[in-house]
Amino acid sequence: MRLNQFEKFIITNGIRNFIQSHIETAKLAKLSPATEFETVLEIGAADGNGAQSIDKHFNVKNIFGYELDENLLHIARSRLEKTPQVQEKAYFAIGDAASLAFPDNSFDAAFSYGVLHHIPNWQEAVKDIARVSKKGSIFFVEEFYKALICNFFVQIFIKHPQSNRFNHQELLDVLEAEGYEIIHQGHFFNLSGRIIARKK
Numbered sequence: 001m002r003l004n005q006f007e008k009f010i011i012t013n014g015i016r017n018f019i020q021s022h023i024e025t026a027k028l029a030k031l032s033p034a035t036e037f038e039t040v041l042e043i044g045a046a047d048g049n050g051a052q053s054i055d056k057h058f059n060v061k062n063i064f065g066y067e068l069d070e071n072l073l074h075i076a077r078s079r080l081e082k083t084p085q086v087q088e089k090a091y092f093a094i095g096d097a098a099s100l101a102f103p104d105n106s107f108d109a110a111f112s113y114g115v116l117h118h119i120p121n122w123q124e125a126v127k128d129i130a131r132v133s134k135k136g137s138i139f140f141v142e143e144f145y146k147a148l149i150c151n152f153f154v155q156i157f158i159k160h161p162q163s164n165r166f167n168h169q170e171l172l173d174v175l176e177a178e179g180y181e182i183i184h185q186g187h188f189f190n191l192s193g194r195i196i197a198r199k200k
């Protein structure tokens, strides 16, 4: 589901960019069993800050960003012109993360920063990420849960799918059902959570 203007502002401003790079991705790299990946997928790549953050904290050869909103991808492409060292390894495509246009076993790592709760059939997205991920690859997930996004006050400002939303345990269950072992997991009052999982 595409973001409304308010949420687009939230995810493209400097504060969000700083948090994603210096706090979230730094923490993921610290917790990860590996920091070198040849080929990386980022779903919901938005304005390209995720790709820059991944490149800053991990040693990666290629980053494939998959994004539903072409306006955001336009911002991402312009943004990466300012960091040629990331631009030369980043490839962006428009599409739905629940139906990835990549062959099986393509990626050594996948990142989803707050994306699954925007996808109506998020279980299909997890399944398809598992399909395109190699055995032993790492899936990094930062997520927001139904207790937060189905809250009346949040709904006033930000639009999310309201049915088939999930909590931390339900996300863990789907990851395990799709063949992931959980390496690290934690949540904040079931409002948001972080998971690092390895494809078995």
Ligand SMILES: C[S@@+](CC[C@H](N)C(=O)[O-])C[C@H]1O[C@@H](n2cnc3c(N)ncnc32)[C@H](O)[C@@H]1O
Residues within 6 Å of the ligand: 001, 002, 003, 011, 016, 020, 043, 044, 045, 046, 047, 050, 066, 067, 068, 069, 072, 095, 096, 097, 098, 112, 113, 114, 115, 118, 119
């Ligand atoms: C809450 S934003 C997070 C953006 C960015 N990852 C971040 O953390 O700042 C969710 C992103 O996922 C994208 N998105 C939503 N549904 C999607 C789908 N089905 N497939 C791919 N991207 C999707 C949105 O356009 C948006 O860029």
